[in-house]
Amino acid sequence: MNTIEQHFQEILQGKKPANLYNPISYILMQPGKRLRPQMVRIASDMFNGDPEQTGYIAAAFEMLHNFTLIHDDIMDKADVRRGQPTVYKKWNGNIAILAGDALAVMAMQQLLKLHCDPKIILDLIDIFGKTALEVCEGQQYDLDFETIDNVPLEEYLNMIRLKTSVMFAGCLKAGGRFAGADEESLQALYDLGIHLGIAFQLADDLLDVYADEEVFGKAVGGDIKDNKKTYVYLKALELADESQKQELLRLFSTTPANEKEKFLAVKNIFDAVNVKEATEEAIALYTTKCIDDINRIHTEEQKKAFVLSLVNSLQSRNK
16 A cells, blocks of 8 residues: 555545545644554554555555544534634535445444455444544533533543544554554553543643644644633642632633633643643653553564653653
């Protein structure tokens, strides 16, 4: 298989109607980190999986991921994704819903193109389906949290496990399953995805407040502006005294004309309760769990180098 972009071009070439497939091409061809295909390939490579065939699994999970983005943007009324207008904004809501639905089906079809033991294909479809369903569960919890003032941290962590981590876990497990990894290694790969996904999201929450805007590539404070209940906010509520807690609750129930003023007021409380340090400690904890998971994978140490590099790069990222 060629690059994933070339693969997407091939499967979309000449597809009609244009208003269904052009939005799909639009989102699939946008530049992105391609983390999920990387994870499929890294896990497969650790067990000498066929790179050509692995490409179909990588494509399936990247397509599934982009399906969730199309629908999430509709629900969040988001105007921009990856620096470009979102699908629903560029076309309309109805077209975006259909494009997302079609993309999910096309993703599943990728797994049916594999040339391998049918039992492996069934297992991959099971991993894929479980991942897709749990991502939907996570999104629903995220929507539910919009109407709750103080979400328990444990519930927030469960939400991001479902909304973010299970996709990482599914990619790693699917790559390993295709390549013939043993059961203990498959569990370790899955656990690695869960812990890596949580560390990734906590870092994302932190960057929205403390990133260098020039490096970050966009304005910080978006979560504060939208009153989103991130780990940083919920942890600050936990660390705050009663006065600080009431002020945070008040600030996160308003949409003031002066967004900068609100951001600075919230950040001042975050700084006062040392939430940055507390969040960094949590990220370090989940990163340590990732290293423990990698040590449980039964393959040669040199084959773990890429996944170790991925863990380190995501844990220390600045954008």
